[in-house]
Amino acid sequence: MTRPRPPNSTPTSRLVERRQATMGPTSVLFYEKPLHVVSAEGVWLQTADGARYLDVYNNVPSVGHCNPRVVKAIADQAAQLNIHTRYLYDVVHTYAERLLATFGAPLDKVAFCCTGSEANDLALRIATAATGKRGFVVTEAAYHGNTAAVTDVSPSSRPGKPLAPHIRAVPAPIGAGLEAFASNVEAAIADLERSEFGFAGLIVDTIFSSDGVAADPAGFLKDAVEATHRAGGLFIADEVQPGFGRTGAAMWGFVRHGVAPDVVTMGKPMGNGMPIAGVVSSAPLLKAFADSTGYFNTFGGNPVTTAAALAVLDEIEERGLVANAADVGGHLLARLRGLTNRRGQIGEVRGAGLYLGVDFVRDGAPAPETATRVINALRERKILIGAAGLYGNVLKIRPPLVFERAHADMLVDALDEVLAEG
Amino acid sequence: MTRPRPPNSTPTSRLVERRQATMGPTSVLFYEKPLHVVSAEGVWLQTADGARYLDVYNNVPSVGHCNPRVVKAIADQAAQLNIHTRYLYDVVHTYAERLLATFGAPLDKVAFCCTGSEANDLALRIATAATGKRGFVVTEAAYHGNTAAVTDVSPSSRPGKPLAPHIRAVPAPIGAGLEAFASNVEAAIADLERSEFGFAGLIVDTIFSSDGVAADPAGFLKDAVEATHRAGGLFIADEVQPGFGRTGAAMWGFVRHGVAPDVVTMGKPMGNGMPIAGVVSSAPLLKAFADSTGYFNTFGGNPVTTAAALAVLDEIEERGLVANAADVGGHLLARLRGLTNRRGQIGEVRGAGLYLGVDFVRDGAPAPETATRVINALRERKILIGAAGLYGNVLKIRPPLVFERAHADMLVDALDEVLAEG
CATH class of the missing domain: 3.90.1150.10 (Aspartate Aminotransferase, domain 1)
Structure with missing residues (x-):
């Protein structure tokens, strides 16, 4: 054939x-x-x-490459059913429950998409819908994905070019940037508040991959997140790189820092290579966005990619x-x-x-x-x-x-x- | 297990x-x-x-749901290798050649992504990089996807809400909108040219799915595309719905109209449900974008989704x-x-x-x-x-x-x- x-x-x-x-x-x-x-x-x-x-x-x-459990889950599901989520089917609901069980309240709702870029693109709009503001604070060499909106919060994709007007970048929490991190974030927030854009949120990869990896001391994110919340902004934890257990401390990188994100995004290892990603947040925040904009993702949460993702969770837990x-x-x-x-x-x-x-x-x-x-x-x-x-x-x-x-x-x-x- | x-x-x-x-x-x-x-x-x-x-x-x-050839291609490839395109592997290159063989010059390059939304998000930026302009003309009930930038060109996602300032919407080529289509597009272009945004391009789904389906008379797109090119804009053919043979006339919906798109986007049926999508354009246009912005799509063109897409092409052709x-x-x-x-x-x-x-x-x-x-x-x-x-x-x-x-x-x-x- x-x-x-x-x-x-x-x-x-x-x-x-x-x-x-x-x-x-x-x-x-x-x-x-x-x-x-x-x-x-x-x-x-x-x-x-x-x-x-x-x-x-x-x-x-x-x-693991070509993990047998994941491969079998993909093959079995592809032979049985692969369709969008406007119909009900079991595997997506089972997966949603298993995934959300790794979070605490109020992070109890998930929206599925296909890539970390789509997840972060959605996260930015959730923050804008919730706050009515458009300005974001990011780190200097951040990378959050490749859509137009997400490229704006990814200075590493446009080296040497000026930032988009609604973005403020702070040095990564590495070297001199570590001690000054919270005060740099506060200054960036204040600057956005004086601008026409206002302050919608802080988005960081909680292991600062693209910035060159920053993890210690655990807890260094606390003051910046507190400043974000004091200013009425949302804290978006980009877990595309640190999520699903990579930091060794917990399923999610933000847990090491003892902070409470308003929105969590995930992708890359979620389906061990199958294009599945997600945004986890609370019902009121997702509702504020959904009320303003129709959103549907054709391939997001489809049975084959969620079957792979479920097998990944099984592997992480059992092994x-x-x-x-x-x-x-x-x-x-x-x-x-x-x-x-x-x-x-x-x-x-x-x-x-x-x-x-x-x-x-x-x-x-x-x-x-x-x-x-x-x-x-x-x-x-x-x-x-x-x-x-x-x-x-x-x-x-x-x-x-x-x-x-x-x-x-x-x-x-x-x-x-x-x-x-x- | x-x-x-x-x-x-x-x-x-x-x-x-x-x-x-x-x-x-x-x-x-x-x-x-x-x-x-x-x-x-x-x-x-x-x-x-x-x-x-x-x-x-x-x-x-x-x-067909659970098409056996596609299911086998997915299962076999998932068991052998699934990785990003920063390494070489055969199936993606074979697929790229087979896909591009369905286009004529100068449409000889492809960029892979995962969803039609990502493809259209990239297409808009290709047009902006090529023209230095930001304004787009769309149809009144268009839907081109779900990213922030693509939602702006998708009035159907925000019914009753004002258009984004850089967007002009014309009535779909249905009923009274048919005869007036080209003149409406020309007027929208002129309006954008008077604005701070300028005119970057016209984007239409060549079967006008979300607008309520418009196909006849074949060729009705010609004058609007000519007006687009006269004004220095790009014509983006969104083939996410009509592409891969659906119109019965050719692989691509634009062919029925005898027009030459500068950028073609595709998705949905490309992998029969696997998240694969693409942008086909010419080398100079892709280069203008790539020179301005680093772009990489982790899951785009991965072996499992391209193996599925290759099986889809085989099925379309052989059956x-x-x-x-x-x-x-x-x-x-x-x-x-x-x-x-x-x-x-x-x-x-x-x-x-x-x-x-x-x-x-x-x-x-x-x-x-x-x-x-x-x-x-x-x-x-x-x-x-x-x-x-x-x-x-x-x-x-x-x-x-x-x-x-x-x-x-x-x-x-x-x-x-x-x-x-x-």
Whole structure:
């Protein structure tokens, strides 16, 4: 029934040509010699040349690449029913209940969409509907997604360009930005209140991924959230990266900080790669938005993606993956901090659970060239990893949550070798 | 490995309660007594009470609910690899080539996203990057999706509310709006050119679904598109509804009109229910956008959704579904027009292929109450259908493309009975 496909043995250079011919200007490829992947399992990616790579980059397949339970859930559901949510069907309601059970009151309602971008786009409008205001405070190198409205709150997508007029950006809570975080947020709020836009809310990724990873001390978000609420704004916790147990402390990154978001957004690992995302909030806030704007998401919460998401929750719970993130992440953090003591290239190691950032510096200044060199050298050692941060100098460690101590040791040993080289 | 789930025999009333408790204000359900679906196949939906419904509503599963080839493609790919497009893998490149082969020059590049909303959100920004302008012309009851930016070009999502300041809406090319369409578009362009926003583009669904379905005479779009290009704007063809063969004339709805879009967006049936969507345009236009804004879509073009989309193309081509849409749609149109002659409730039957609209009127005025009554009466006869149009008085006929003449006859016979009742 299936037509012959070009074999996986297509030369990589030919595949790059085919790619440029069809995807062209919007194509984004990793590495000078891009990776031609053909299959994956657990924490491993297999390439067309027969090599196997340890995946320290991909947080989306959080319960492991091609997780058998998720694969079975997708296959079974796709064969039975896949439709929009204007009819009733069981799996979406079961999933909604299981998901909401991970939150406390008043966060008891969910709206499903397909991507973290759609979730954040909706969250911004919920805040505007609730407050009647349009101004948002974000961090300097934030990334919250790719729609027009969300790109406005994502300064990292427009480096060197001026912010949209209704946006104020504060330094990330890293280095000098940490102690000043709340006062910077307060000043940004005051500035918005003086503008024509007013203050609708503060949106942050609670692990500050794109800013270069910021986690400690737990609780540092409290004063900024209090200032947000005092000013009548909403606090939007973007859990697309830290959510679903990655920080090792709880299902959601905001819990570590002891703060109460008004709106929580989630996506990436929610369906282990299937396009499902969500906005969790309270009934009055969702109602204020729904009363002003008709909203329906055709693929949002469809049976196949929710079946995958339900299997992800099962895996996280039954395999204790939050505890695993804490254990393996703690081990990794300790070993990386051990490296810090011997190698001048590492300025700081930050993070929680299995979301860690290694700050590369040279003479006290950010060293993105070190990050680039390390990423390429680790790739030669069959380890996949990326960088983040305002200066691109932070090694970003966020493997699938099924990462084990042995994998952590492989990473640290390889990093040690690579740093010894230069 | 799988936990016990609540059985499909959950009473519908209990399921509605569970739904309200979890999805609340943003939940949209069809019918006073909502349908509790448990499985589907081809053009049939099965409900928990054992009944089977003919699906005349759902255009997303266009190659049939639970199409075996699509199901197998999803299952096989999910078990092998599912990842983002920053690595190379074969299926996305094969799919991109197959998809682009359905277009002529200069439409030779594709950007993948997950939903029609994301595709249109990107299309608007491509037009703004290319023209430096921000104003768009749309139709009065248009629907192009649900992001903040796309809701602005979707007056049907905000009925009775003023348009966003950078948007001008013209009457749909239906009735009096047909002959005046190009001159209305020209006037709207001129008005935008006098504003601070300028004119970036015209965006229309080429079958005007939400406006109440407009297809004839083929070619009526030409003058409006010429006016758009004369004014330096882009023509965005929203093919989310008419695309992938639905009009029976070609893969894309714009082809019937002999016009050349600058940007084409697609979604819904692209993956038969899997969240995949796309923007097709030319390299210079995509480059103008990509140079101004970093864009990446995590789930866009992932292997599982593109494998599904490839199977959809195979099905459309090998089973001749474009020709089937023409044949069955033509038969249906003729039979519906036969009804028109006997029943005063039908004002007009419009459409092309398997996207038809039946206009209900009373004393020459739109009769949405007839549409509502017919929809509910057809549901009692185990036929699922919906309504559209500025006044909600247009019966919207857009079944899966595997719809056969016998199904069309069931629909018309039932409609005939229902209309005879009042």
